[in-house]
Amino acid sequence: MEVELAFSGxxxxxxxxxxxxxxxGVGVFAYLRNRGMRESLDEYYLGGRGLGVMVLFFTFFATQYSGNTVIGYPPTAYRMGYQYLVSVPFFIMIIMVYLFFAPRLYALGRRFSLLTPVDWIELRFRSKSVSILAAILMLYGLANYLLEQFVAIGQGVSGLTGGTIPYQVGVIFFIVIMVAYSWLGGMRSVAYTDTIQGIALLFGVFTLLIGSLYYFGGLPSAAAYMQANAPEKLNPPDAAGLTRWFSLLVLVGIGAAIYPHAVQRIFSAKSEATLKRSFIRMAYMPFLTAGVVFMVGIIGIAAFPGLSTANSEQLVGIMANALANQNTFFYWAMVLLFGGVIAAIVSTADSVLLTFSSIISNDLYGRYIKPDASEYQKVLAGKLVGLAAVAILIVIAWYPPATLYQIFVLKFEVLIQVAPALILGLYWTRLNARAVFIGMLAGAVMAGVFTFMGYRPLGIYSGLWGLVLNTGICVVGTLLAGAGTAEREHAREVIGFRYG
Known part of the structure; x- marks a missing residue:
């Protein structure tokens, strides 16, 4: 059921x-401000490694919290009740994983002028097979994520305008704008627009919560309703539920932290102190974003009881409709909320597209296809291939085929297989490149097979079974074979420096 928003049109x-x-306008501003440096890989893909605390914070925020957080989380909380409180630790886990590896990776990025996460893997292992496999897995995850955002953009625009702008027109309109400002200003355009979109999204989310508390009643009235009509929504999860909680925490925590576009933001920081201050601010956001939309979902249980699963997916639209009819302020606040949601989806898509292009230009074209290419040629190659990828994804997103669903859900399951190479390689000098390659390949294959079979032993997600196999092969293979003398000497030279 599609809910036509009363304030749309x-x-x-x-x-x-x-x-x-x-x-x-932001894209044009960034282009004019940095015309002399726009052919530089560092400038185009990392903003000249000079992003300050607030801009870095908001671009991290936009990367982790897409429009799906606002639209998708409240309906899930509506259906599950307090068991979905786990959505807040999801994002806390991501910050914990960041803090485990990001400061050290930042220092290495500065020391060796790293541009992409594949850059780090190539530097650490000096293995063509490991680097290309990691690049393929990352590109797959990024293309998958980009396609999801394109579909969400079209649906969001169609919903906000009450169908006045059709789904396909909405997809084309915002993709053209996104490609234009990304092409013009690179990372600076993306980071600046992320800041604007993050502020708009936060304003809308808090307005939605305040309006819900004032007009629909607070958490106590929702709890009283659940106690009388749906007590299971107040109960803690059972053993199987706890297993799903734990496995999802690990999957999302590691998977989202090693998103290639998130890793690239680590390299974009002006200094290590800037990076850490941004993470300190990010530590509050699970409560101020995921926690807020969780409360909206819980309030909706009593405010709009009895919604079916399909209808509950429209919960945020239903609540926004009700608030928009209260007065002029909430009317425009809700319009801005849904505009901010679409802008947040675009802000996620632009980050993904930029990193997709950087892996093509730097890690494949610049390293293996044309090593003697100038930085301008590399940037141009990344832009053109990125544009071609966007065109292909638009064709797929035009009429999203249900048969691709199983491929879509492989995003985290496959991407997380890069984690041992990316993170273990930062600390273990003996880690063997051959074991890393075999582990990464075996983990990706297992995750894919389990997902397509719908096989989830013990209720644990297929990506984690793949990660266990992957890490086991890395560790056992390294302990049995070890790294050669030259490999270990190189590893000590790269990661054995005094840190801190």
């Missing part, structure tokens, strides 16, 4: 046009 079109013009 021309007001929605006005807000979307405003967002689009603002994004293009």
């Amino acid at each position: 021309w007001s929605g079109i006005f807000v979307l046009a405003l967002y689009g013009a603002l994004m293009l």
Whole structure:
């Protein structure tokens, strides 16, 4: 069931046009400000390694919290009740994983001028097979993620405008704008637009919570309703539920922290102190974002009881409709909320596209296809291949085929297989490149096979079974064969420096 928003239509079109013009303006500003450096890989893909605390914080925020957090989490909380409180630790886990490896990786990035996560893997293992496999897994995950955002953009635009702008037109409109400002300004455009979109999203989310508390009642009334009508939504999870909680925490915590576009932001920081201060601010966001939308979902249980699974997916739209009908302030606040949600989806897509292009230009084209290419040629190759990938994904997103669902859900399961190479390689000098390659390949194959079979032993996600096999092969293979003398000497030279 599609809920037509009461406040949608021309007001929605006005807000979307405003967002689009603002994004293009940011792209032009970044282009004009850095015209002399736009052919540089560092400038285009990392913003000259000079992002300050607030811009870095908001670009991390936009990377981790897409529009799906606002639209998708409340319905899940509505259906599960307090068991979905696990959505807050999801994001806390991501920060914990970041803190485990990000400061050290940042220092190495500065020392060796690393541009992408594949750059680090190539430097550490000096293995063509490991680097290419890691690049393929990352590109697969990024293309998968980008396709999800394109579908979400089209659906969001169509919903906000009450169908005045059709799904396909919405996809094309915002993708053209996204490609334009990314092409013009690179990372600086992306980071600046992330800041604008992050502020808009936070404003909308808190307005939604305040309006829900005022008009629909707070958590105590929701708890009283659940106690009387749905006590299972107040109960803690059973043993199987706890297993799913734990496995999902690990999968999301590691998988989201090693998103290639998230890793690239580590390299973009102006200094290590800037990076750490940004993470300190990020530590509050699980409560201020995931926690807030969780409360909205819980409030909705009593405010709009009895929604079916399909109808509950429209919960945020239903609540926003009700608030928009209260007064003029909430009318425009809800329009801005949904405009901010679409802008947040675009901000996630632009980050993914930029990193996709950087892996093509730096790690495949620049390293293996044309090593003597200039930085301008590398940037251009990344832009053109990225544009071609966008065109292919638009064709797929035009009429999203249900048969691709199983491929879509492989995003985290496959991407997480890069973690041993990326993280263990930072600390273990003996780690063997051949064991890393075999482990990464075996883990990806197992995760894919388990996912397609729908096989989830003990309720644990297929990506984690793949990661266990992957890590086991890395550790056992290294202990049995070890690294050669030259490999260990190189590893000590790369990661054995005094840190801190």
